[in-house]
Amino acid sequence: MSVHAPLNFRDLGGLPTVDGGRVRPGAVYRSATPVFLDPDEAETFREVTGIRVRVDLRGRREIAETSERDRLTGGLRIMHLPFGRSTLRPVHPDPGVRLAEHYADMLVVSAATITTAVRQAVDARENPLLVHCTAGKDRTGVVVAVLLAALGVPARNVVEDYARTREHLVAIWNQARLLPEWEKRIASLPEEAHTAEPASMEHFLALVQERHGGVAAWLATQGFGADDLDALRAALVE
Template sequence: MTDVASTGPPRLPDLANLRDVGGLPTGDGRRTRSGRLLRSATPFYLDAAQAAVLADEVGVRLRIDLRSRGEVDGATSEHLAAVEHDVLHAPVRSGSSFAVDPTGEEGTGPVEVMTAHYLRFLEHSPDAFEAITRAVATPGRTPALVHCTLGKDRTGVTVALLLSAVGVTDEAIVADYARTEGQNVDLLDRLLGLPGYAERIAALPAEALGAQPATMTAFLAGLQATHGGAAGYLRSVGVEDAVLDALDRQLVEEER
C-alpha cells in the first residue's frame, strides 16, 4: 500500500481539498512533521466559525496564496482576513493561457500537456518559489497553508517542490497529489457562479480537472532532468543551502 499522510486537520465543509502533508516518508527513513504544511483549495467560502477553526484550532500562522492578483481581488474571505496571522501572496504563473491551449501540440496526450504546464510554472515563477521556500523554512511561520483556487495544479507543484526538496519519496508525493482527484466537485459548481470563472472552467478539457498520478510522476521526472531535482531548482532561483537545511528542520522529523 502506498504511504500517504494519515493525520489531518478537522474537516471544514467550505474548504475543499484541505489536508496536512505530515507523515510522509523520506528516502532516508524519516517522516514529515504533522502540523507544519497544509494544502487546500480556495478559502473564499469560509464562514466566520470555520475561519476561526483554521486560525485557532488548526493554528495556521501563514497563508500562502498562489493566485493571481485578479483572482485574489475577486475572491477573498473577509472572515479569514479578520482572524488570520500572516499572508504571503506569491502568484505562480505558467506564462501562457491554460484555458486557451490545454490540449497542447498536436499528437500529445493529457499527461504530457499537464506536465509541460507544470514545468512552465518553474520557468515563469522563480521569485514565487524562492519566497515560499524562505517563508516555510522560517521558524514561527508554520503551520503554513498553501492554496490556489482548486488546490491542484499550482498548489500541487508547490507542495511537491517543497516535499521533494526535503527528501520525501516520489511515490509519496505522487500519492498525495492524487488524493485531490474528485475532491472539488462541489467547489467547481460554486466557482461557476463567480464572475469570469464559468468561462475559464468551461474552456478546460476534462483531463485538466483531474489529478492523475502519471502527471505528477512525469513532473518529478522532468524536474530531475531539467534541474537535478527540487533542491537543484531552488538553488538556481537563489535559495541557499542554509535555507534548504532550515526547510528540512521545519518539515521533517529528526532522525530517531
C-alpha cells in the same frame, strides 16, 4: 479534521523521507481556496489548525473577485505570491503529459514565487502555514511537490499526495461555479484542468530531473542552497 475546512484540505505531516524521518505534522497544510468558509467556520478553522501564515498563490484578479467573501484573514500574515502567466501551449495528445509540461514551465515563469513559498516554510516560528490557490491542484501542486521533494519525500509519496486532489475536483469546480465570474471560465478550461492523475506528477518530477538535475539542484539555481535545505529539513522533518 472535525471542523469545516476548505475543499482539498490536508496536512502534509506524516509523509516519509528517504532518510527515515517524516514530515512534521501540523506544520504545512494545503487546500483549495478558503473563501467559501463563513466567518464562524474561518475563525474555528484558524483556531484548530493554528495557522499563522497563508500563502495565497492566486492572481490579483482571482483575489479581487472574492475579496468581499474572504473571511480567513484575521490573525494571519497573508503572502500573495501570484504565478506568472505561461506562454507554453503543449500539443501532446495526452492531457496528463500536457499538464506536466505546464508544471515544468511554471519553474521557469514563476521561479521566484515558488522559491519564496518554499523559503517561507524554513521559519518554524511562523508555521503552521497554509498553501493554496483556487483549486489547490496546479500552482499549489507544484509548490508542494517542490517542497516535499526538497524535504526528501520519495517521489511515489509526492505523487500520491498530488493524486488525492482527484477526489475533490468535481466538488471544487461545482463550488467555484457559485462565483459569477467562474461559470464561463470553467467551461473554457482545457481538458487537463479537470485531471490530477498520478502520471502527470510522475512526468513532472521526471522533467525536473532531466532538465535541472532534480529539485535540490533547481532550487540551488534560485539561490536556495545546501544551508537552506538543511534549515528547511530541520524545521519540517522529525
